[in-house]
Amino acid sequence: TQNAMWGGRFAAGPDAIMEAINASIGFDRRLYAQDIAGSRAHAAMLAATGIISDKDAEAIREGLLTVLSEIEGGNFAFSTALEDIHMNVEARLKEIIGEPAGRLHTARSRNDQVATDFRLWVRDQCDAAVGGLVALQQALLAQAEAGADWVMPGFTHLQTAQPVTWGHHMLAYVEMTARDIGRFSDARKRMNESPLGAAALAGTGFAINRDMTAKALGFDRPMANSLDAVSDRDFALEFLSASAICAVHLSRLAEELVIWSSAQFRFVTLSDRFSTGSSIMPQKKNPDAAELIRAKIGRVLGAAVALFTVMKGLPLAYSKDMQEDKEQVFDAADTLMLALAAMTGMVSDMTANRANLEKAAASGFSTATDLADWLVREAGLPFRDAHHVTGALVAMAEKKGCDLPDLSIADMTSVHPAITEDVYSVLGVQNSVASRKSFGGTSPDRVREQVAAWKARLG
Ligand code: ARG
Numbered sequence: 139t140q141n142a143m144w145g146g147r148f149a150a151g152p153d154a155i156m157e158a159i160n161a162s163i164g165f166d167r168r169l170y171a172q173d174i175a176g177s178r179a180h181a182a183m184l185a186a187t188g189i190i191s192d193k194d195a196e197a198i199r200e201g202l203l204t205v206l207s208e209i210e211g212g213n214f215a216f217s218t219a220l221e222d223i224h225m226n227v228e229a230r231l232k233e234i235i236g237e238p239a240g241r242l243h244t245a246r247s248r249n250d251q252v253a254t255d256f257r258l259w260v261r262d263q264c265d266a267a268v269g270g271l272v273a274l275q276q277a278l279l280a281q282a283e284a285g286a287d288w289v290m291p292g293f294t295h296l297q298t299a300q301p302v303t304w305g306h307h308m309l310a311y312v313e314m315t316a317r318d319i320g321r322f323s324d325a326r327k328r329m330n331e332s333p334l335g336a337a338a339l340a341g342t343g344f345a346i347n348r349d350m351t352a353k354a355l356g357f358d359r360p361m362a363n364s365l366d367a368v369s370d371r372d373f374a375l376e377f378l379s380a381s382a383i384c385a386v387h388l389s390r391l392a393e394e395l396v397i398w399s400s401a402q403f404r405f406v407t408l409s410d411r412f413s414t415g416s417s418i419m420p421q422k423k424n425p426d427a428a429e430l431i432r433a434k435i436g437r438v439l440g441a442a443v444a445l446f447t448v449m450k451g452l453p454l455a456y457s458k459d460m461q462e463d464k465e466q467v468f469d470a471a472d473t474l475m476l477a478l479a480a481m482t483g484m485v486s487d488m489t490a491n492r493a494n495l496e497k498a499a500a501s502g503f504s505t506a507t508d509l510a511d512w513l514v515r516e517a518g519l520p521f522r523d524a525h526h527v528t529g530a531l532v533a534m535a536e537k538k539g540c541d542l543p544d545l546s547i548a549d550m551t552s553v554h555p556a557i558t559e560d561v562y563s564v565l566g567v568q569n570s571v572a573s574r575k576s577f578g579g580t581s582p583d584r585v586r587e588q589v590a591a592w593k594a595r596l597g
Pocket residue numbers: 162166221222248249252456458460461462
């Protein structure tokens with residue numbers, strides 16, 4: 139059978155395979171609320187500008203509300219033959235209200251319709267991502283506040299580097315997620331213009347009012363170029379880019395949780411609520427949520443690459459290739475929101491093991507830099523020489539199988555005569571972190587200041 143929407147110039151209906159490759163209703167039904175909102179705004183505008191009658195607009199409005207409640211009540215029969223959400227809604231509208239339904243598509247195309255629907259959907263996802271990120275920040279902040287002065291090893295190359303504070307480490311992720319929030323908010327601002335009224339690609343001869351539909355849908359203004367309006371998906375690419383960066387942050391934290399919860403580290407204990415067991419090894423408590431966050435991030439990155447690839451070769455204006463935008467964005471958004479929720483749960487529930495953190499902080503010659511700095515400050519050595527002397531002391535301690543503070547003063551002066559008893563005051567991890575008071579540094583004082591600033595910011 140011929141297509142009810144565009145069958146006029148066709149003698150035959152589509153092959154089943156054509157229908158299968160063409161249809162998007164299997165996934166774009168998720169845009170139903172946005173599609174109906176866009177149609178309501180469009181119909182109201184058509185009436186206000188005298189393009190359709192008030193009576194028809196009212197029939198359309200009521201019919202659309204019925205369609206909405208049918209879909210939300212699960213009483214709507216989606217049809218693959220009707221290809222996508224736009225034609226499914228319109229066809230049902232026609233069944234309900236008859237002839238006026240055919241006037242809804244005046245001065246509109248599915249090209250501006252889908253661009254509008256999808257922008258509205260992605261805009262909501264930006265808000266959802268910000269909400270999820272704020273919740274995560276709050277969980278991180280609570281950890282930072284509790285452990286502002288708990289000392290732990292800071293790593294480079296995953297080798298002990300210098301002592302840092304637990305609070306400082308948690309706040310690093312608060313900063314990272316704050317930039318993620320900035321990216322989603324920025325993207326939202328840029329995407330908040332209305333494509334509706336661009337029609338197929340060239341605009342329309344009807345005297346429509348695009349400001350009116352833009353306003354009704356919460357957009358800041360109509361998009362200024364009809365070709366651009368129907369043919370770009372940079373808003374989706376920006377959302378995916380922001381999601382990809384955010385996902386990488388989540389993945390790195392997930393990786394740390396996997397390492398930290400291992401028997402070899404025992405820096406944190408994850409709650410039972412966010413752990414799983416083993417069917418064979420009774421002792422196991424596995425950090426599956428962290429592992430899955432780390433893994434699922436691949437889907438988000440993949441979605442970004444996929445849509446960039448779809449878009450990169452398309453001439454203006456609309457091409458059907460763009461129908462491939464939705465599944466990628468849907469999956470990336472679902473994955474990101476789930477990962478954010480799981481990370482927030484894990485971080486709120488986890489217990490940092492202070493004693494283990496502090497024990498680990500003191501091992502691995504973590505205060506060697508403090509010793510070198512002491513030689514610069516108190517003995518007047520150039521830093522390069524101080525570095526060399528300290529290196530020799532580390533080698534000596536390693537040979538003796540002890541840590542730096544365990545070397546005797548005789549051992550110390552045998553390497554450099556200017557060393558005095560005072561050096562021991564900088565070899566403890568508490569002193570080490572307390573001394574790092576530079577702005578942005580790890581000292582408990584600085585961490586407490588940052589915690590207070592973030593608490594004020596997050597309210
Ligand atoms: N389902 C289509 C999409 O997702 C809607 C736009 C169709 N436009 C067209 N000219 N065939 O992009």
